Every structure is written in structure tokens, then in C-alpha cells.
Amino acid sequence: MAIKELKDLNNPEDGLRILIIGAGIGGLTAAIALRQQGHRVEKLFERSRFANEIGAAIHLSPNANGVLQRLGIDATKFGAVEAELLREYTPDGEPVHITQLKNSAGMWRHAQRWLLVHRAHFHEGLKAAAQASDRGPSAVLHTASKVVDVDPHLATVTLENGEIISGDVLIGADGVHSLTRTKLPTINTPFSSGKNAFRFLMARQQALGDPETNSVARDFGAVDMWDSSDRRVVIYPCANNELLNFVCIHPDSMTTIDVGGDSYNQQIGKDTLLDVFKDFNPQVRKLLEKADPVTLKLWPLLDMDTLPEWINGRMAVLGDAVHPFLPYRASGGAMAIEDAVSLAVMLPRGISRQDVPERLKVYQMARHERATTVQEMTRESSKLLSQEKAMGMVAYIYGHDEFDHSAQVLRKYLWSKTPHMYWRQPIVFGPMPGPRQDWMGRDRALKSLESTFMTASIKFKTSRTLLQNLFPNDRYSFISPSTVARASFSQTTLNGMDWLGGGGYRHIGLYIHGVQYKKENGEVLKGTYMPILFESLADPIVSGREELGMPKLYTAIDVHERSSSYRLQTSWQGAVWGHFELEDLEDQDPAADKGTIGGEDDDGILVYRYIPKVGKDTKGQAEAEYPVFVPHAQESKVLPSQVTRLRRTTNAKVEISALGWDALPTLHHVVTRLAEIPIDEVIDAKITEGRGVPDVSSAQRIE
The missing domain is CATH 3.50.50.60 (FAD/NAD(P)-binding domain)
Known part of the structure; x- marks a missing residue:
């Protein structure tokens, strides 16, 4: 045909x-x-x-x-029940572990019940x-x-x-x-794993109505498991907590599967079930006695x-x-x-x-x-x-x-299809004046105590998997196994900078908290990882990328501040890609804030340096590529910062639009990734003002 x-x-x-x-x-x-x-x-x-x-x-x-x-x-629209706790017992009924499953103390994101x-x-x-x-x-x-x-x-x-x-x-x-x-x-x-399983359903009311089995069915969302070296009974609810599901695993030598029939839907006698688990405690046996012969099936557990x-x-x-x-x-x-x-x-x-x-x-x-x-x-x-x-x-x-x-x-596969693509950072000429050097390339002696900063930050919960895609390699990882990650968008306005003739500029970056870097010798550095920092002036971008290995790009940053609100937008030649708002700001004691971006595990800022080689046949190859760490303790010794004002709010939001290549020809590859980051919950929003801006000269190569 x-x-x-x-x-x-x-x-x-x-x-x-x-x-x-x-x-x-x-x-x-x-x-x-x-x-x-x-x-x-x-x-x-x-x-x-x-x-x-x-x-x-x-x-x-x-x-x-x-x-x-x-x-x-x-x-849940199909009757699914949220698992709330796991109770593990020995076959004799002695408790082993009781584990809270309902969001596991915040380990899972809101959608991951x-x-x-x-x-x-x-x-x-x-x-x-x-x-x-x-x-x-x-x-x-x-x-x-x-x-x-x-x-x-x-x-x-x-x-x-x-x-x-x-x-x-x-x-x-x-x-x-x-x-x-x-x-x-x-x-x-496929071959037998050496185990078979009984499966059946029971009306919850059957267990609730019996004083001997009531304790198993009483708690909604409870998963109960009795475990021996070769057998296991698992019970959990479904169908809006109206049914209990039983899975009873045992050696396949104790039951026989008819290989000529439907191996995944075989009827089995209740007597066989009770005989297999005759050594388990009376409560388990009483529950198994209630098995409905119509729904009682025997399944082979196959492996391959x-x-x-x-x-x-x-x-x-x-x-x-x-x-x-x-x-x-x-x-x-x-x-x-x-x-x-x-x-x-x-x-x-x-x-x-x-x-x-x-x-x-x-x-x-x-x-x-x-x-x-x-x-x-x-x-x-x-x-x-x-x-x-x-x-x-x-x-x-x-x-x-x-x-x-x-x-x-x-x-990564698509990137590999164009191996000669530049991973760009600007290449400039010789020593340049900057925050750490004067116009002749000499170490800058003046460390201005009168430079000022105003930092607006919005910290939020989001997806760990998505953020870890921004890590440069596997040596970077989250400290916590939770799928809930914490990150901040933080924008700073600097003024009174001596190396800029008393002027200033603005920057805004993404900061991923609770990150660790494992060195080749096994030592672990904990900090906040910064995959991107946008700045509004070319001079600090050039200095930060060349001298410190910072991942800096240009964007315009416009701020609209009032007594109780702070709004900013980010754009490139008129194409607005970001809106950040903090409303209903209230003053708090400035002594309550250290002025750093991270949390308790934040010992400094982690970044990754990359500079491409020059030459037609070296595209896609690195001249320099290594991790960099800026320790807070050393940085504070260069020039101490003083927080003079602190304002906080619970009313903050972030909106990022990916736009398109035509609107953001040099930023789209970054902004489109930022737009993917879900803001599950804003957990802190504040504006910190102060005096004294360190020059980041404590930045150091890790390896």
C-alpha cells in the first residue's frame, strides 16, 4: 500500500x-x-x-x-491531593522518620507542589x-x-x-x-527487577471507620510507609482525599505473574496479599484485609x-x-x-x-x-x-x-554551531585613567571619603534552575538544594567621584545570592554571583571590564525619585526594556543595614572574567578566562562606607521586556534572558544612602 x-x-x-x-x-x-x-x-x-x-x-x-x-x-482540578507529610515505620510499626512534604520548608517553588x-x-x-x-x-x-x-x-x-x-x-x-x-x-x-507489587484502592472512610486503622487515614495528605529489607507497604490519598492508594512491594518469588496475559493488570487473590505481609504489624494487616478484590492487581516491577x-x-x-x-x-x-x-x-x-x-x-x-x-x-x-x-x-x-x-x-548547542563568534569585551589602548589609576597610569593616591551612593535594591524569590543556567561553569553552584533561589536587581547612583572630576554615574545589576565557588584545591568561597552589570557611562565600563574582569555593558538608567517613591527605567537609544518601582517607602534606622547586597552567606562578589583573543583564526578563543572574587572584608578596609539613610517598603515590582533584536541589537541576548526570570515573591525592597565608595581594588583572581 x-x-x-x-x-x-x-x-x-x-x-x-x-x-x-x-x-x-x-x-x-x-x-x-x-x-x-x-x-x-x-x-x-x-x-x-x-x-x-x-x-x-x-x-x-x-x-x-x-x-x-x-x-x-x-x-488539583482532577482531584489531586497535596502531599503534606511522609511517615516512615519499621514493619513492627515503630516510627523511623516523619518528614514534612508540604513545600518541604520552602524548598520548592510555588508551582512545584x-x-x-x-x-x-x-x-x-x-x-x-x-x-x-x-x-x-x-x-x-x-x-x-x-x-x-x-x-x-x-x-x-x-x-x-x-x-x-x-x-x-x-x-x-x-x-x-x-x-x-x-x-x-x-x-x-526488560527483565524482572526481582520484585512485584500489589496495587489497590480503598475508600478512605473504610479506614477512618475502624478504630484500629483510623490513625492512618485521619491526616489529609499523609504518605505512610512500612519498610523492611525486602518488602514495603506504601499508602497515600488521592481523588480529593476520598480514596487511599496502596502499593505493596515484595520479592517476585512470593507471587507469580501470568506472562501470557496483561502483566500490568492481573487479578490476584487477597489471601496471597495477606500471606506476603503476614509478618507486618497488626494495623497494616488490618488495612490489607480491607482490600477490594475488584481493584486488587499484581504488577511486575521491570528493569532494563x-x-x-x-x-x-x-x-x-x-x-x-x-x-x-x-x-x-x-x-x-x-x-x-x-x-x-x-x-x-x-x-x-x-x-x-x-x-x-x-x-x-x-x-x-x-x-x-x-x-x-x-x-x-x-x-x-x-x-x-x-x-x-x-x-x-x-x-x-x-x-x-x-x-x-x-x-x-x-x-549551548546553538552557540556551538557558530564557534568563531566573539564573546566580546571592548579592547582598548594602554593604561587609561580610572578609579584605581590616574591619567598617567600611576596608582591613584586620593581615596575620596566624600563620594556618595544611593542604592535601590529589590530582592526576590525565583527559580534556581533558571538562574544556575547563568553560571559560567560547574564550579559555581547554589549552597542550598532548594529549587527556590534568591536574587536581587540593585541600582546605584554614585556622585562625587574624584576620578571623574567630582561627577558620577549609575549602574544596575543582577545579583544571585547563596552561591558558592569550589576551587581546584577543594576550598569553597561563598558569595553573591553577578552575571551582568549595566552602567550609564563608558569610562567605568572600560575600567571595570579590563582591570577587574567585570561583566559590564552599557544602558541608559533614568531615575524619578519623590519623598516616598523611587522609579527607574533602563533603555538603549530610547528603547525601554526595564521598569523598577519602589512605592510607599518609609525611613528606618540606618544602623540596621550594612549596605552590602547579599545576606549571611555573602562574603563577597563572585564574577567571571573573559577576554577574547585577537586574530582571524582565534575567534571564540579566550585570551583570559578565570573566576574573580571581591571580598567584602578587604574592600571595606580600602575605604569604609557609612550608611546615612535607610528606607524600606513592601510595595515593589520589576518589569522587564525582551523587545527584539531591532530594538536592542547589542543587548537583546542579555535582556531576553533577564525577562525569563520569574519574580515569585518580592522579599525585600530598600533604598540605602551613604558616603564613601571603595574602588574595588581588592578584586582578586581565584584560581
Whole structure:
């Protein structure tokens, strides 16, 4: 039979034709994300009819829920319950740990709640979003459509009835028993992990109504776990706290899976369940006795050796099809969701069909190491772990935003396509007068005590993953594992500067707090990292970049100050890109402020120096490239600053517009990144005035 061509789309702006095999969590998330990028999910194939959707619940961990929120998916609308605490016990019922999960003491950003959702309800919500008509043509879902073959290079699908359908991109989201995986260069086969799991649902009221089991069901959002060396019982709520979900993991030698049937939906007798956990405490056994035989199923827990490649031609495979997970660390569905959004990032609106194979390689580059690492962590989690090791896993797995991570991987890939591009800093001639030298290049003897400063700063909570994309290399990292980062936009007006003949200038920068730099010898420096500083005058820009390695660029900075308000805007030749406002300012005791930009962990300012080589054949190569540190303690000895006035407010805001290349031809690459930074919450806004401006001569090369 001839290939059945879908609509011929020669214009990439019309979107790619996407074919997805498998309409589970990963496939539906991919459909939603790719539609939002402007593509046409013209065929979404599912061999089942969804008539017997598995009756179980799943975790939507903070990393998964965060990206779902960015796709417009709010699982609480499908009855999802926020996890509030984790209670861990021995099999005998002795408490081991009680951990607060509800935002984990501020570790997760506001959108990254840990949710518990009925799988069928979540699936219905994803299906509705994939087929909604508010974002262009709906995804076309074909149930009971068995795919018998695919061609990864032509991006074609062959159905059981002989029909062949072609597209521009083929996505395999067809689960652990995947057909598309067989078309990868290396083929691995799933095998038993040595564990099976009972799963069933129970009405919460059943447990509440029994005095022996009431304590388990009494607290909304509680996840309870009884753990032995080889068996585990986990109970958590879903469906608006009306149902309890049970997962009971045990050695596969204790139960038998019928490999000839539906291995993921097998009925099992309650007597078998009770026998497996007969040694657990009476409360657990009493709960298991209440299991509904209709929803009681037995699942095999399958594993698979790491696949070196997930892509082939125009085909990419995601989720359990390439990395099945054991049911620990709530990562099976989460990794499929992350895979899906990564694919969407790599295939933005306007990409051509010819670029697809290369972009799928970038998808694999972004996802392979992370998914493989998390996969290994779930294997380790089948054993009893130390609290320290478990918390390390929590930070790695849940403290991640795949949108921001994949965007950075793609950005670096695109940069690598033009290796001879200049990473510019101005190159000037010989010694120049500046804050540390006079016009003859001699060290400036005069350190004016009469220079003044007025600093307006707005400190806010934001995304750690997004900000860490601005770190120059892996030696820079956040001190805290929290996904919540803190940063400030800080603008200073300087006057009475002797090296400028008594004049002054303005600057505004982004300051990322709670950052550490690990030196090659293992020593750690803690401080505030400054990726960009805009200034309104060329002279301090030249001096700061050449003498100190500061990342300075020009922008106009206009200030409008009144008795209780301070407004400023930033622009380039009339193109306004930033608005910063502090309203309802009130005076406070100036002694309460040290005048530094950071916090308790701020020992100084961290920056990164880069100067390009000169020469036609050296573009993209560095003449000098190394980290720089400005320690506050040494800087204060050069010239002490005195705070003379302090005003604070709770009413402040930041608005940054990326504009376009035509409006900001030399700043767009910076401003567009600043515009991506979410302002989750303003936590401090103040204006500090004082006398005495150090010359930053204590800046030092770190390595």
C-alpha cells in the first residue's frame, strides 16, 4: 500500500506533523507541549480503548508538577491531593522518620507542589488538554489502533490494517513493552527487577471507620510507609482525599505473574496479599484485609539495562519505553513528563523538517544522563538508605526544572554551531585613567571619603534552575538544594567621584545570592554571583571590564525619585526594556543595614572574567578566562562606607521586556534572558544612602 501522506506543510511556520505512538502520560504530555510550540499532533495512536484504565494513583513530584504547571496543567482540578507529610515505620510499626512534604520548608517553588493523583483522573485531564481546541488544531487520538511497524527515518507508522501514515517527527511513548524501542540502534529487553507489587484502592472512610486503622487515614495528605529489607507497604490519598492508594512491594518469588496475559493488570487473590505481609504489624494487616478484590492487581516491577541511544533518524523514544523505573522516588511518570517537555523545547515553532534529526540528538543529550542517574537512584532506593543519602537523592531528583535545563542545553548547542563568534569585551589602548589609576597610569593616591551612593535594591524569590543556567561553569553552584533561589536587581547612583572630576554615574545589576565557588584545591568561597552589570557611562565600563574582569555593558538608567517613591527605567537609544518601582517607602534606622547586597552567606562578589583573543583564526578563543572574587572584608578596609539613610517598603515590582533584536541589537541576548526570570515573591525592597565608595581594588583572581 502506498504511504498515506498527511497535509503537505512546506512552511515551517505551519508546524511539524507529529505522530505519537502511545497515549499514556508521556505521550499525552508530549502532545500538549508540542501543540503549544505550534506543531500539529496529527495522529496519536493508542492500541487500547481506555476502557479499563488502571485503577491506581501516582505521585506528581515537584519537578513533574512544576513543568505541568507551565503547560497549563493543574492536577488539583482532577482531584489531586497535596502531599503534606511522609511517615516512615519499621514493619513492627515503630516510627523511623516523619518528614514534612508540604513545600518541604520552602524548598520548592510555588508551582512545584508534591501532588498525589488518581492515575485514571490524571490521564483524563491530560487527554482533554491534548484535544482542547484553544491552542490550534486538536491532537487527533486514535484508540484501538495497533501499530505493527514504524520507519524511524521516514517517520512512518504502519497500522494493523495495512495503512501507512507519514509525518515529520515520530515519537515512541509506547511503554515498557515498546515496539518503537526495537527500532533503536541498540535493543535491550526488560527483565524482572526481582520484585512485584500489589496495587489497590480503598475508600478512605473504610479506614477512618475502624478504630484500629483510623490513625492512618485521619491526616489529609499523609504518605505512610512500612519498610523492611525486602518488602514495603506504601499508602497515600488521592481523588480529593476520598480514596487511599496502596502499593505493596515484595520479592517476585512470593507471587507469580501470568506472562501470557496483561502483566500490568492481573487479578490476584487477597489471601496471597495477606500471606506476603503476614509478618507486618497488626494495623497494616488490618488495612490489607480491607482490600477490594475488584481493584486488587499484581504488577511486575521491570528493569532494563541502560540504552546508549534513544533516537534514530526522525524518531525519538521517551518514558518507560527507554528507561523503565522501579516505583521508588516517584520518578516513572515524572521522567516521562520531563522527556516530553524536553522534546518540545528542542522543537520550537518554526523549526524546519530538515533540522529534526539533529534536534532529536540534542534531546538525547539533555535527557540521557539525568534519566539514567535517576533510574539508578530508584534501584538504590529499593534498599534501606541513610537519611543523608536519601536527602541527596531528593535534592537531585526534585530540584530540577526540565524546561530551563533543556533550554540551556539547546542554547549551548546553538552557540556551538557558530564557534568563531566573539564573546566580546571592548579592547582598548594602554593604561587609561580610572578609579584605581590616574591619567598617567600611576596608582591613584586620593581615596575620596566624600563620594556618595544611593542604592535601590529589590530582592526576590525565583527559580534556581533558571538562574544556575547563568553560571559560567560547574564550579559555581547554589549552597542550598532548594529549587527556590534568591536574587536581587540593585541600582546605584554614585556622585562625587574624584576620578571623574567630582561627577558620577549609575549602574544596575543582577545579583544571585547563596552561591558558592569550589576551587581546584577543594576550598569553597561563598558569595553573591553577578552575571551582568549595566552602567550609564563608558569610562567605568572600560575600567571595570579590563582591570577587574567585570561583566559590564552599557544602558541608559533614568531615575524619578519623590519623598516616598523611587522609579527607574533602563533603555538603549530610547528603547525601554526595564521598569523598577519602589512605592510607599518609609525611613528606618540606618544602623540596621550594612549596605552590602547579599545576606549571611555573602562574603563577597563572585564574577567571571573573559577576554577574547585577537586574530582571524582565534575567534571564540579566550585570551583570559578565570573566576574573580571581591571580598567584602578587604574592600571595606580600602575605604569604609557609612550608611546615612535607610528606607524600606513592601510595595515593589520589576518589569522587564525582551523587545527584539531591532530594538536592542547589542543587548537583546542579555535582556531576553533577564525577562525569563520569574519574580515569585518580592522579599525585600530598600533604598540605602551613604558616603564613601571603595574602588574595588581588592578584586582578586581565584584560581
